[in-house]
Structures are given as C-alpha cells and as structure tokens.
Amino acid sequence: MSTAPGYQSPVVTVTATLPKRGLGSAVLVVPVVSGDDDAASPKVVGNPFLDAEAVGEIEVALAALGAKGGAEATTRVLVPSLPVSSVLAVGLGKARDEYPAELIRKVSGVAARALSGTESVVTTLGELDLEAAVEGLILGAYRFSEFRSAKTAPKDPALAKITVLATDKGAKAAAIRAADIATAVATARDFVNTPPSHLFPDEFAKRARALGEATGLQVEVLDEKALAKAGYGGIVGVGKGSSRQPRLVRLIHKGGGRKAKTVALVGKGITFDTGGISIKPAASMHHMTSDMGGAAAVIATVVLAAKQKLPIDVIATVPMAENMPSATAQRPGDVLTQYGGITVEVLNTDAEGRLILADAIVRACEDEPDYLIETSTLTGAQTVALGARTPGVMGSDEFRDRVARLSQEVGENAWPMPLPEELKDDLKSSVADLANISGSRFAGMLVAGVYLREFVADGVQWAHVDIAGPAYNTGGPWGYTGKGGTGVPTRTMFAVLEDVAANG
Structure with a gap:
C-alpha cells in the first residue's frame, strides 16, 4: 500500500478473528x-478477539508488574495461551x-515506537477506530535512515506487517484508505528530512515529477x-542568489x-533558507532544511488525491528555490515584479517565502479554482x-473555518486566525506597490497572510495555513510524531479535498 517511488509503508491486512497459528x-x-483508583490494575477493554482465559492472563500479568492504564502507558507481557511472542498493553486512560x-x-503511534525492531504487529485497536489505528501504527513506526552508514544504521528491522483485527464489513477498504493517507504523510516527512545537500530545487522537481507520473498526474x-x-519575479528573485536554480512544478489531477x-x-x-543577504543567526539554522515542508505536503496530497481517485480536479502549483547570500543575490531595497504585475520592495530578504508564494498563487488562480489552499x-x-x-x-472567513474544523477532526488541530484590514497599511512602500x-514587530503571522491575500483572485475561496512550527518537530517524539518532519498539514488538506468532493 505504498506510493512508489516514495515512502514504502508496512503491508496491512485485516481479519475478523485472531489466527490460532x-x-x-x-x-x-x-x-x-x-x-477506578490509582491502586487498581488496568483492565482489558471489551475485546471480541480474546477469550476469558486470555483476558485473565493479561490482567494478572499486568497486576504482577504493577502496570498502569493511563493514556499512552505501555507494558509488555507474555501470555502463553496466545499465538504471539508477547502482548503489548497500551493505556487509554479512564474507561469511557x-x-x-x-x-x-496517538496510542497506536506510541505502541509502534515501543515495538521498534518488531517486524510484525497484530492490533485489536482496530475495533475502536480502524483508520486511526492504522494511521497511528504506520506513522509511529516511521523512520528515516537513508543517510546512516552501516556503523549507525538501525540494526533492528523496520515494521513490515500490520494485521488489524476488526469486525466491520468495510474494514478492508477503510484500512487501505488509512494506509494510503499515512503513507502520504510519511512521503512528505521523507521530503522534509532529506538534507538540502541532496534536495535542492532541480532534484526536488525531479522527485515530484516521478511521484506524479507514477500516479498518472499531468506534470x-x-x-x-x-x-x-x-x-x-518572486521565484527568480529569491532563487538568483544560489547556484542551484529555482523551479516551478505543476501537478494536475483531473478527477x-x-x-x-x-x-x-x-x-x-x-529547499534551504539562509535568509539571504538578511542572513539568519547560525543557531538552529540547520532546521531550515524544513522550509519546504509546505511543498512536501502539497505534493504528497495531490498524489494521494489521484490514488484515491477523488472526483474533483486538484491542481498543485509548487514554487521551489534556495535562498542564499552571494554576489548575485537580491538585496534589501531591491524592487521586483511579482507574476501578474504587482511590484514589491524587498525590505528583508528573509521574508522570501511570501515572494515565491505570491507568484504561485497568481498562477494557480489563472486556473479559475473554486478553492485555493496555500501552506507554508x-x-x-x-x-x-x-x-x-x-x-x-x-x-x-467561511473557507478558513471549514479548513480549521476539518484539521481539528483529523488531529492536526489548525486554528482560525483573522486578517485585520488595517494591517495592509503596514505593507506600504515609498517606491513600489507593496x-x-x-515596519512593526507585531502580528507577523497575520501581516504575512495579508500580503498573500493581495494575490488571490476575486471570487476564489482561499486559506493560508502557516505551519512554521508544526511542520518540523525539533524535540523528542510524542504520540505518532517522531523527531524531524511531521508531514503536517497533509491530512488536513486531504480531508478538505474529500469534503469538497462530497459536499462541493
């Protein structure tokens, strides 16, 4: 259930009974x-796949170890009556x-991380929510080790097979869909985690083309x-400081x-952001390998839309550039002309994302879309x-709230923010249109949104999703999210596409 040539996900199968051998x-x-109280031992959630003997053995073993059933707590025990090597009990918190x-x-992701090195997993969480269980297991098991030598590469095997126990009639189709979604997220993670030495604009475009053509997209x-x-002018202006020249990729699903x-x-x-002439501080600059997280998610989403055969048209417009300081780089004070004719005074070359996005938004609006989602x-x-x-x-307003609601439903938890009209005054230039x-240090996220709004065609419902933090996890793993690229907001955008396909 993988999206070749991207991330190769575990094989997922569904069965209604626990195999005896x-x-x-x-x-x-x-x-x-x-x-019911802190001293009580965990209890197995009502489970049609386990008989009373097996449930009793699990609960006795957990009690003997002093295990707890708090949310995301894990305990591994041996249960001789079951045809598996061991049982991993994962806590859901209080019964509900x-x-x-x-x-x-989240608990599926925690389970996958706790079982690192296990090739095959059987889960009964599918009876509670099959799609969530599959997504969590695949994303929790995700690992990126392409650039590890034999000395530091993981010695244990990656998760290769997931067996989901579920009794619903539509379980198989639901599992396939969930695996495809998780694989798309993992593909976006792969893009983000690939270092800029190996993922520069031309290479990024080649990989996007390969993914698109493998799924039947027009490229x-x-x-x-x-x-x-x-x-x-925006894409060229940002990219001209680098020896690795910019690209614009268009991926089209006609569904x-x-x-x-x-x-x-x-x-x-x-693909990497030094800040250009307005160079960033050295500390944490290496995290700017993630500055193409929006493009990664968009590419993964349009490929997923094609794979799921969504009955709508989806057109991805993806600007790619590397923002470097050099003798050819644009300077603070330069004026460029965005695609479509608006002139812009570049006061800070580290505010480069909005320059390439403005070009892409104008081009995307030439397709006369009903909706536009931009993420960055x-x-x-x-x-x-x-x-x-x-x-x-x-x-x-209406589409913004729709995107936020769907994002919260799928667990990516986007939050609606305003675009105050008065902020446009802060973008006035003495020599150009914008x-x-x-000049103010306040409301920086909203000011960027106001800038992008200037390039959206009249009549197009649009949403800008700022993922500066959520696209890249610089801390320790949590739930089904490991360190590095997260794949956000792939699931949000796909949920919106499905909602548009169903409801217009």
Missing part, C-alpha cells in the same frame, strides 16, 4: 484502561463510552529560463467532469502566537 514473532497490541480517533491514533516543470521569460469543483494547492518549497513554513510569529503544534489558518514586510 502462524503469527510467530508478532506482537499483539491490546488496549487497556486504568482502574467512546474513545476519540486522535487518542487511538509541468518550469526551469529558471522559463520562469524569467514568463515573469515570475471530475465538467461540473466538478477545482481545488488549487500551493506550497512553499524553499512562513513565519516565526506563528510559533510565538500558537506554539509548535498548532497551525494558524487565515483566509476567506513592501514585503511590516
């Missing part, structure tokens, strides 16, 4: 809940009538000469008829306002 070294994942999908996703790539000829809705996707693809690691102000895990969503930054 053949599981060998597999580990069985069983959900448990905490007792229903368990949220995000909780199942168009503009090189630096074509960009200059067509007037993409609908004449009356089908069209959704444009735009993602920031800065755009502003450090996003993390100041919302922290490292909560994307900010700006744009047309300046690329505000």
Whole structure:
C-alpha cells in the first residue's frame, strides 16, 4: 500500500478473528484502561478477539508488574495461551463510552515506537477506530535512515506487517484508505528530512515529477529560463542568489467532469533558507532544511488525491528555490515584479517565502479554482502566537473555518486566525506597490497572510495555513510524531479535498 517511488509503508491486512497459528514473532497490541483508583490494575477493554482465559492472563500479568492504564502507558507481557511472542498493553486512560480517533491514533503511534525492531504487529485497536489505528501504527513506526552508514544504521528491522483485527464489513477498504493517507504523510516527512545537500530545487522537481507520473498526474516543470521569460519575479528573485536554480512544478489531477469543483494547492518549497543577504543567526539554522515542508505536503496530497481517485480536479502549483547570500543575490531595497504585475520592495530578504508564494498563487488562480489552499513554513510569529503544534489558518472567513474544523477532526488541530484590514497599511512602500514586510514587530503571522491575500483572485475561496512550527518537530517524539518532519498539514488538506468532493 505504498506510493512508489516514495515512502514504502508496512503491508496491512485485516481479519475478523485472531489466527490460532502462524503469527510467530508478532506482537499483539491490546488496549487497556486504568482502574477506578490509582491502586487498581488496568483492565482489558471489551475485546471480541480474546477469550476469558486470555483476558485473565493479561490482567494478572499486568497486576504482577504493577502496570498502569493511563493514556499512552505501555507494558509488555507474555501470555502463553496466545499465538504471539508477547502482548503489548497500551493505556487509554479512564474507561469511557467512546474513545476519540486522535487518542487511538496517538496510542497506536506510541505502541509502534515501543515495538521498534518488531517486524510484525497484530492490533485489536482496530475495533475502536480502524483508520486511526492504522494511521497511528504506520506513522509511529516511521523512520528515516537513508543517510546512516552501516556503523549507525538501525540494526533492528523496520515494521513490515500490520494485521488489524476488526469486525466491520468495510474494514478492508477503510484500512487501505488509512494506509494510503499515512503513507502520504510519511512521503512528505521523507521530503522534509532529506538534507538540502541532496534536495535542492532541480532534484526536488525531479522527485515530484516521478511521484506524479507514477500516479498518472499531468506534470509541468518550469526551469529558471522559463520562469524569467514568463515573469515570475518572486521565484527568480529569491532563487538568483544560489547556484542551484529555482523551479516551478505543476501537478494536475483531473478527477471530475465538467461540473466538478477545482481545488488549487500551493506550497512553499524553499529547499534551504539562509535568509539571504538578511542572513539568519547560525543557531538552529540547520532546521531550515524544513522550509519546504509546505511543498512536501502539497505534493504528497495531490498524489494521494489521484490514488484515491477523488472526483474533483486538484491542481498543485509548487514554487521551489534556495535562498542564499552571494554576489548575485537580491538585496534589501531591491524592487521586483511579482507574476501578474504587482511590484514589491524587498525590505528583508528573509521574508522570501511570501515572494515565491505570491507568484504561485497568481498562477494557480489563472486556473479559475473554486478553492485555493496555500501552506507554508512562513513565519516565526506563528510559533510565538500558537506554539509548535498548532497551525494558524487565515483566509476567506467561511473557507478558513471549514479548513480549521476539518484539521481539528483529523488531529492536526489548525486554528482560525483573522486578517485585520488595517494591517495592509503596514505593507506600504515609498517606491513600489507593496513592501514585503511590516515596519512593526507585531502580528507577523497575520501581516504575512495579508500580503498573500493581495494575490488571490476575486471570487476564489482561499486559506493560508502557516505551519512554521508544526511542520518540523525539533524535540523528542510524542504520540505518532517522531523527531524531524511531521508531514503536517497533509491530512488536513486531504480531508478538505474529500469534503469538497462530497459536499462541493
């Protein structure tokens, strides 16, 4: 269930009964809940796949070890009556009538991380929420070791097989869909985690083309000469400081008829950001390998839309550039002309993302989409306002709220933010139509959204998703999220595409 030539996910199978043999070294994942008080031992959640003897053995073993059933707690025990090597009990917290999908996703991810080195997993969490269980296991098991030598590469095997126990009639189809979604997220993670020495604009474009063509997408790539000829001043201006020239990639999924809705996707693809002449501090600059996280998610999403055969048209427009300081780099005070004719005074070359995005947004609007979603690691102000895990969503009020709601439903938890009209005054220039930054240090995330709004065509419902923090986890792993690229907001954008396909 992988998206060749991208991330290769584990093989997922579904069965309604626990096999009596053949599981060998597999580990069985069983959900448990905490007792009525802190001293009580965990209890196995009602489970149609285990008989009373097996449940009793699990609970006795957990009690003997003093295990707890708090949310995301894990305990591994031996259960001789079951045809598996061991059982991993994973806590759901207090017992309740229903368990949220995000909780199942997180505990599945925790289980996968706890079982690092296990090739085969059998999970009963599918009975609580099959899709969340599959997504969590695949994403929790994700690892990126392409650049490890034999000396430091993981010695243990990666998770290769997931068996989901579920009794729903549509379980197989749901598992395939969930695996495809998780694989798309993992593909976006792979892009983000690939170092800039190996993922520069031309190489990024080649990989995007390969993914698109493998899924039957129409693909168009503009090189630096074509960009200059067509007037993409923002992309050319940002990219001209680097010896590795910029690209614009277009990936097109034609899934609908004449009356089908069209959704444009735009993602920031800065393969590395030094800040240009307005150079960044050295500390943590290596995290700018993630500055193409928006582009990575957009590419993964349009490929997923094609794989799922969504009955709408999805057109991804992805600008790619490397922002470097050199004798040819643009300078603070330069004026460039964005694609479409708006002139911009570049007051700060480290506010480069909005320059390449503006070009791409104008081009995307030429396709006359009904909706446009743009996503980018755009502003450090996003993390100041919302922290490292909560994307900010700006744009047309109704569509902004729709995107935020769907994002919260899938666990990526974007939050709607305003675009105050008065902030446009902060972008006035004395020599051009606009300046690329505000003279104020306040509301930086919103000011960037106001800038992008200037390039969205009238009548297009649009949303800008700032993922500066959420696209890249610089801390320790949590839930189904490891260190490095997270793949956010791939699941949000796909949820919106499905919602548009279903409801217009």
